[in-house]
Amino acid sequence: MTLAKICGLSTPETVAAALAGRAAYVGFMFFEKSPRNVTPAAAARLAAPVRGQVKTVAVVVDPDDTLLRELAETLRPDFIQLHGRETPARVREAAMRTGAGTIKVISIGEEADLAKLAEFEGVADHLMLDAKAPPGADRPGGHGQPFDWSLTYGRKFLRPWFLAGGLDPYNVTEAVRLSGAPIVDVSSGVEPD
Numbered sequence: 001m002t003l004a005k006i007c008g009l010s011t012p013e014t015v016a017a018a019l020a021g022r023a024a025y026v027g028f029m030f031f032e033k034s035p036r037n038v039t040p041a042a043a044a045r046l047a048a049p050v051r052g053q054v055k056t057v058a059v060v061v062d063p064d065d066t067l068l069r070e071l072a073e074t075l076r077p078d079f080i081q082l083h084g085r086e087t088p089a090r091v092r093e094a095a096m097r098t099g100a101g102t103i104k105v106i107s108i109g110e111e112a113d114l115a116k117l118a119e120f121e122g123v124a125d126h127l128m129l130d131a132k133a134p135p136g137a138d139r140p141g142g143h144g145q146p147f148d149w150s151l152t153y154g155r156k157f158l159r160p161w162f163l164a165g166g167l168d169p170y171n172v173t174e175a176v177r178l179s180g181a182p183i184v185d186v187s188s189g190v191e192p193d
Contacts, residue, residue, distance in 0.1 A: 002176050005162060007059060008036030008187040015046050019053060024183070026050060027057040027081065030067060036187070040067075040074040047075060057081050057103065065097060072098040079103050081128065088123045101125040103162065107132040108147045114155070121158040128185060131165030146171075149179040 006018035007027030018026050028043035029036040038046070040058075047056045058077040060067060062084030071077060080094050081103040095102045104124035106116050109132035117127055131147040146166030163181035172184055 002181065003183045005057065005183065005185045006187070007057070007185055008034070009046060010036050010038050010042075012046060012049075015050055019050050023054055025055045025057050025079070025185075027059050027185070027187075028075070028077075029059045030063070030071065031059065031061045031083075040070045044075045047077075055079060058100070059083060062086060063094070068094055068097045072100070076100075079125070081105065082124075083130075088119050091120060091123045095125075103128050105130050105164070108151065108165075110148075111151050114151060117157065124159060126160050126162060126183075127157060128162040128164050129181075130185075146175070149175050149181075152179045152181065154180065 003024040005025035005027055006021070006023045008029050009015050009018060009026055015026060026047065028038050028046065030040065031037055043058070055078040056075065057079045058071045058075055059081040060083065071080070077098070077100050079101045080098050082091055082094060083105040086094070086104065091102050091104050102124045103126040104120040105128040106120065107113065108129050120127060129152060131145045144166050149163065152163070160182055162183040162185045163175060163179050164185035167175055167184055167186045172186070175181065176184065
């Protein structure tokens with residue numbers, strides 16, 4: 001069975017809906033340019049009622065040590081999702097500083113981009129394959145655009161991996177079939193209009 005992560009949660013209602021929808025992971029955004037940005041204190045309040053029922057994920061972009069410390073002390077996430085230009089050494093350091101597992105996001109636009117996975121398979125607990133941001137974008141993800149899902153079909157990865165980018169209730173079954181993804185990550189695709 002494919003697992004799901006619902007990301008960008010910012011209200012008690014969205015957290016409750018993720019739980020009711022049997023999400024395995026809930027994600028909170030800590031990036032000021034995101035329309036779903038929350039504070040660590042707000043995320044801790046939102047996560048409290050579901051702790052132990054789902055895994056909590058703190059989504060960050062090139063975080064500094066201050067943010068990592070605040071997340072570790074306030075939210076205590078199960079995972080830190082690194083969505084920036086972090087190096088393998090920084091992924092390792094984020095895990096040590098927070099005590100959380102790590103999810104490293106790799107931007108995919110074409111088959112050649114899959115080679116980047118090898119750099120992180122030895123250090124990240126999970127990988128996330130997300131569509132490359134469009135040219136001129138001010139944030140690395142969350143644009144609601146897919147990449148060619150068939151690029152991952154039949155490939156073996158050393159780590160569990162998430163498929164992200166452009167997923168919604170109408171295309172997720174096809175995305176899993178084409179990609180072979182064991183875990184999907186959705187955000188804007190499940191927001192109410």
